Amino acid sequence: MKSKPVSKVVLYLLVLFIIANIAGTIYFLWPIFESSVLTTPTLPPAPTITETPTSTPTEIIPTEIPTESPSPTPEIPTLTPTEPSANFSGLQQQGVIILSLADGAYFHLFAYHPQYLPLLRLTDGEYDDIDPSISPDGTKIAFSSHRSGYWDLYTLDLLTGEISQLTSTPEYDGSPTWSPDSQWIAYESYTKGNLDIYLLEVAHPEKAPLELTNEPSTDFSPRWMPGETGRQIAFVSDRSGEDEIWIARLDNFNERFINISLDSESKDTHPSWSPDGRFLSWAKKTNGIETLVIWNNTNPNEPLKTVGTGDWPIWDPTGTTIASRVLQPNLTAFASYEIETGLIRIPLIRLPGPIQGMDWKIAGLPQALSSRLAEAPSPTAEPLWTPILAKDPVPAGMDGLAVLDGVSAPTPALLDSVDESFVGLRTRIGNLVGWDLLNSLKAAFTDKDTNEEPGMQNSWLSTGRGISINDLPMNSGWMALVREDMGTQTYWRIFLKTRTQDGSQGRPMTDKAWDITSRNSGDPSVYEKGGKEIGVPEGYWIDFTEWAARYGWERFPALSNWITYYPGARFTLFAMTDGLDLNTALSQMYPGVNFSKPAVKNTLTPLPTAVPPEATSTPVKSK
Structure with a gap:
């Protein structure tokens, strides 16, 4: 039996479909890549916006202009006064936490204790200071900084305020950790296309560092064992195929490296030694749950002990408490737990932005900080953006939309109260990566009656508060x-x-990328997982999601069917919710319309913050 010939109309439509897809890709990539060879792209300069947009309203006119004002954002109580002060008797007993905290547009170093010391800024300037490590005597802080234009290692003398540069290379140097005698610093450096660990002699930084690891794997986050017998360095490595905790034994040349976590089912990160070096804690992530575990260095066969929730543990100077960064989908928090009981010592404290490293010690730290209180930089950081309203108050409905100049999208418009945040994010990202991602969007404002993909109707795009970035x-x-x-x-x-x-731009990645498009490879096992995890991408990158959050743009969870339904992954969707649920935001855009669909909230229970409102990036509306 002969098969029927394929219809010429079907072939014609198939060719048109392929041509349309190719044209769409070229349309987006042409402003980004001027060269036709994608392997060596030439990218245009980042956008420079020298004038503040006037937020001209779009010509979309609603049938009526409502008079109701939006629901107010709930107030978040603060824990700290605006003027720096300290209870030094308490600090002498419990020590001081030095952390790197997002501060306006940059990461700066702060001293902090939840009970005895409000956030005390130690560094400022238009550069990032990250990965603080306190010297054993508590008088110096080693850290990584981009202040020279490249990521190098520095030390801050807390007694004199003097900052000294230790390394000067174009390669990224970060995550320093002191030897017990303060003579050496171990750190991670991006060389030969991946991260390795090196040892630097502090008194002679001009000497070539010693190479501790030399593997094609990613080796990072070193932590030097404290105490007189501190001849071990814990670090993270994926040399086994998964991120696991390894130890380098400096006195054992024949069997220097040992894997102590030995768990292919979890992702293990951020090792941290107890003050006496008897125990090692790290963060273990299994099936979406992040827990803090403790390994007994004196009895390696003893089962791991689980303490609490978190992803970046540090020990208090007494060895009785572990504090940790706690990540939630769109916020960063801080908490601590008792070692013996696992009870919460410090309840969750919401921080104004992401943390990039922290350490906790007593030693001479309280005395050294006493001279810094009067010399501390201003406690107020400049807001990342400020709304400029074309109309005050902003009218509800589509009359409150503003056109996004120079942006390609089906309807390039957002609410007048949020468009400056988008412009600020676009400018910042362009300057950080050197090319303009946000000049072309899949979507900005989308009318509620637009036929969207199944499961995506009446989304945040219909509120004027959402964007869908281009994934090409x-x-x-x-x-x-x-x-x-x-x-x-x-x-x-x-x-x-x-x-x-x-x-000079970005930092190396340590996370493995997820290839979501590999679901179409024909491999059933990959299809059933919605893609597959691949290796750590080479080169220098910036975290777009982190920067979007700093400008107020929240991400969303994938829909339950994302594994088989590509749009359900929703990784391109971001919105400035201002604490509203979806139905409330839709009702503001479409007054009088009943949205019977259950409210979808994308916010978490507010937590107390550790800084005054002035130090957050929350904008203050102009009068």
């Missing part, structure tokens, strides 16, 4: 997607590859 750079290697399971929900973190790959 992922096809050419300029965007990487990291899967982050949190409990039963799946979230995504987006990284963008920087135009300049000489170390």
